[in-house]
Amino acid sequence: MKKFLVVPLMMMMYTGYAQTTDAQLRKNREYTGAVARQKQYHAIYQLDKNDPKVIQKAIRNINNALNDPRLKGKLQIELVAFSAGTDAYLKGSEYEEALKALVGRGVIVAQCQNTLEERKIPKEQLYDFIALVPSGNGELIIRQAEGWSVVKP
Structure with missing residues (x-):
């Protein structure tokens, strides 16, 4: 039974x-995704590798965020390079036009001064539109403390 x-x-x-x-x-x-209820969003992207796939992914991710209709007019982005990521900002790299396009869309494209000093790279070897910050890690720490999302592609 x-x-x-x-x-x-x-x-x-x-x-x-x-x-x-x-x-x-x-x-x-x-x-259909989260609703963007805040007036402003902030993200800082960390670039610390000289790997074309990682660099292209960072640029693509930033453009995708800028194109997200939920974030239109509400998004501030910074791309900070340090360590081996610096190579993307060196004159003659294949990323000049893509980086200029990001700046044209309001993205802050910044380089760690410490890396330049440690690697003995003169500032003049960078594209002239690149901003300098004292340290990449310091920039990440400050931005995160200010509520920015830290993204590592």
């Missing part, structure tokens, strides 16, 4: 689970 009760009970439990799962899947499918 117990065997006959267990099977229907298990079928009822499975049916209930399947219905819940279907509802959850439908709810998830209908989700």
Whole structure:
């Protein structure tokens, strides 16, 4: 008798689970993203690798954020390079036009002064539109304390 009760009970439990799962899947499918309720959003992107895939990803991620319709007119972004990320800012790199385009969209494109000193790179070797900050890590610390999102592509 117990065997006959267990099977229907298990079928009822499975049916209930399947219905819940279907509802959850439908709810998830209908989700369209967080609502941007704040007046202003801030993000600082960290660039510390001389890896073309990482550099291109950082630039692409920034452009995607700037193009997000929820954030239009509400977003301030900074891209700070230090360590090996500095190479993206050196004259002759393949990123000049992409970096200029970011600046043209209001992005602060900044370089760590400490890295220049440690690597003995004269400021003149950087594109002339690059801003300088005393330290990349200091910039990240200050911005995060001010409520900025820190993004490492």
